[in-house]
Amino acid sequence: MNCLTAQHDLDDLRAGRLDTDRAEETRAHLETCPHCRAYAEDIASLKSRMEAAPMPPAPSDLLLGVREASRLPLRLALAAAVAFLVLGGSLVLLPRFHWEETVTAPVPAPTPLAPMAPAHPVQIARTVVLAVVATQDLAGVKLRLVLPPGAEVEGRPGETRFEWDDDLLVGTNRLRLPLLLAPDVEGSLEARVEHQGRSREFRVSLAEPDEGELEPNRG
Amino acid sequence: MGRIIPFWRNGGRSSAFEACVTPHLDRMWRLALRLRRNPADAEDLVQDLLLRAWRHRDEVLALDLPGPWLARVLYRLHVDRWRRRGALGMADSLDLPDAPDLPDPGSVRPVLAAATHQEILEAIESLPEAQRVAILMHDAEGYSLEEISRIQEVPVGTLKSRLHRGRAAVRAALADGTEDGTGSGASACQVDEDKNHELSDRPA
Structure with missing residues (x-):
């Protein structure tokens, strides 16, 4: 084996990619050739020194540009919405909001003999379904939910505002919301659906469930 | 028809995209720093990438391994970017197409240990x-030759030649001026012209 071949083989030797005979041949060359042995030691040093060198940390806002870009089509859509409305297109959002089911956790009855607060705050579990009716497939629909104090989404404690984009299919699109409500929850769940500048908003009191469909507020 | 809106699973395409690329941001940042040499240019490069x-x-999002x-x-x-710099007349060639790949005849002693x-x-x-x-990419960031081959779209043999010539040049630069100097043992190495290695480089 000559020096050039041995030096080219070093990476494969380190990675265990040489077959047994070739590996033995390369090792044998390294044992007898001080130049290649020094070269191999330096390559190992180069790797370890470079890998161990500190690097400036990544900026925390690397995704900022993407987030701005992801909102850009929405701004463009808002600008285009005027022309759309003037043309009187047939694209219509008919959102409806209704309770699908209600599950109430046992609430201990107040008693004068137990004035202390319970160890864990009592929450009422309730699943709410937001039904959005679309008359045709809609891409890039922006959805927003805002919860009042005392309400949270199961599995997402502490979050009160949710915004995301999604696509809707023609027909009824259902969004199930498993909520955990404080017994004394007040205020309303706010839901907003927006597409190409047209929007609908809903405000539904979480204090008393209403079995009927609620009239949406005009957005 | 309609559908169930997947609120819990991905929160929409924007969130899914962030979840997809975020695990790779640190490695992309390190690679950008290596390539661009300074944080400002590296950040610009990563922003463009994203x-x-x-x-x-x-x-x-459809890739198993993004x-x-x-x-x-x-x-x-x-x-x-590198080529745009070249268009302004300030860049050398991406490689040295006429440079032969010769065995490193450098010092018989390791030279990197003494270097800062x-x-x-x-x-x-x-x-x-x-x-x-x-x-x-290979020695500092740990990409395998096969990975670099796919990234740069050049044969593994070409990369081996580039690595070898680059390492030999680094050793020579660091040995320069030391007691060993460079080329002191050239006669001890067998020179074998490597005809299989394409030296020119035309990345996409």
Whole structure:
């Protein structure tokens, strides 16, 4: 084996990619050739020194540009919405909001003999379904939910505002919301659906469930 | 018809995209720093990468392993910048197409151990671009030759030649002026012209 071949083989030797005979041949060359042995030691040093060198940390806002870009089509859509409305297109959002089911956790009855607060705050579990009716497939629909104090989404404690984009299919699109409500929850769940500048908003009191469909507020 | 809106699973395509690329941000940042040499240019490069990935998000989200896609695009964006610099007449060639790949006849003693990190960096930065990038991706960032081959779209043999010539040049630069000097043992090495290695480089 000559020096050039041995030096080219070093990476494969380190990675265990040489077959047994070739590996033995390369090792044998390294044992007898001080130049290649020094070269191999330096390559190992180069790797370890470079890998161990500190690097400036990544900026925390690397995704900022993407987030701005992801909102850009929405701004463009808002600008285009005027022309759309003037043309009187047939694209219509008919959102409806209704309770699908209600599950109430046992609430201990107040008693004068137990004035202390319970160890864990009592929450009422309730699943709410937001039904959005679309008359045709809609891409890039922006959805927003805002919860009042005392309400949270199961599995997402502490979050009160949710915004995301999604696509809707023609027909009824259902969004199930498993909520955990404080017994004394007040205020309303706010839901907003927006597409190409047209929007609908809903405000539904979480204090008393209403079995009927609620009239949406005009957005 | 209609559908169930997947609120819990991904929160929409924007969130899904972030979840897809975020695990790769640190590695892309390190690679960008290596390629661009300073944090400001590296951040600019990564921002461009992410915007391009966002424009191709359907393709990226469909990948089982988005890392190689991101690294390949990052490298191409770097080469685009490098070539634009060349268009202004300030750049050398990406490689030295006429340089033969010869065995390193350098010092019979290791020379890197006595060098400072800064001296090693300076030696690497003085290399032709293709050799510099090969060393930074392989020796500094740990990409395998096969990974670099797919990222740069060049044969593994070409990369081996670039690595070898770059490493030999770094050793020579660091040994220069020492008691061993360079080339002291040239006669001890067998020179074997490596005809299989394509030396020119034309990254996409």
